[in-house]
Amino acid sequence: MESPRSILRSGIKHWPIITASVFLGLVLIIAGKLYYSHLKLHEVTDAHLLAESEQRSDEIDDFLKEQKTTATRIANSHTIDAYLVNLALGMSRKYGLDANLDYISLEFSRELHENKLHGREIYREIVFIAEGGEILARAGKKSTTSLPDIRNEATTLFFDQKTQTIFFIAPVEHKGQIRGRVITVTDLDVLSSLLISSTGEDRLTTHIEYLLSFEGKNVVESTTAPTLTHQEIENISNI
Numbered sequence: 001m002e003s004p005r006s007i008l009r010s011g012i013k014h015w016p017i018i019t020a021s022v023f024l025g026l027v028l029i030i031a032g033k034l035y036y037s038h039l040k041l042h043e044v045t046d047a048h049l050l051a052e053s054e055q056r057s058d059e060i061d062d063f064l065k066e067q068k069t070t071a072t073r074i075a076n077s078h079t080i081d082a083y084l085v086n087l088a089l090g091m092s093r094k095y096g097l098d099a100n101l102d103y104i105s106l107e108f109s110r111e112l113h114e115n116k117l118h119g120r121e122i123y124r125e126i127v128f129i130a131e132g133g134e135i136l137a138r139a140g141k142k143s144t145t146s147l148p149d150i151r152n153e154a155t156t157l158f159f160d161q162k163t164q165t166i167f168f169i170a171p172v173e174h175k176g177q178i179r180g181r182v183i184t185v186t187d188l189d190v191l192s193s194l195l196i197s198s199t200g201e202d203r204l205t206t207h208i209e210y211l212l213s214f215e216g217k218n219v220v221e222s223t224t225a226p227t228l229t230h231q232e233i234e235n236i237s238n239i
């Protein structure tokens with residue numbers, strides 16, 4: 001049986017190993033706690049960002065619903081109704097109808113300037129088209145973008161994939177019959193201001209958002225987000 005002095009001498013001899021083992025054990029415990037805390041932080045961050053993204057999705061949905069309501073309201077406006085009444089009465093363009101159409105164009109201009117999203121005008125153009133296809137009144141930046149020929153009985157949303165344009169087509173009715181259409185024209189990138197782009201110190205992580213169509217063709221990125229490559233878009237669409 002070893003004497004206490006032998007045990008003490010042996011302990012002193014192996015003291016560096018014992019100290020190193022204790023230190024290593026403490027480091028492992030601290031590292032484990034830090035790793036667990038890091039995982040929990042990521043879980044909280046991911047849940048927070050998911051909630052924010054869902055909120056943005058709802059905001060975009062609400063925005064589109066508002067534009068649908070606006071297009072319907074314009075199509076049912078008093079100035080357009082007055083034009084249709086005078087048209088039904090047989091009034092000529094020279095003696096009254098042209099004045100009606102001028103008032104409609106002025107009303108469209110007012111709508112352009114009053115409807116804004118974060119300081120930017122929502123509509124590029126508003127157009128009133130007769131059922132036969134003739135453009136009767138318009139306001140805004142006339143573009144080469146072809147207007148959609150959609151004649152539904154309810155206000156319809158249409159995306160032009162090639163020109164990145166949003167159209168709302170609202171039927172114009174008079175005495176139960178469709179007499180034409182009002183079309184609002186909006187650049188798709190107007191929606192970028194509704195997306196998150198957060199790289200500030202107040203965020204736990206860098207977070208940017210992109211809006212893709214179901215076809216994976218339309219891409220709208222948050223204001224400071226890098227543009228996605230074609231391959232990146234395909235990879236996201238396949239998730």
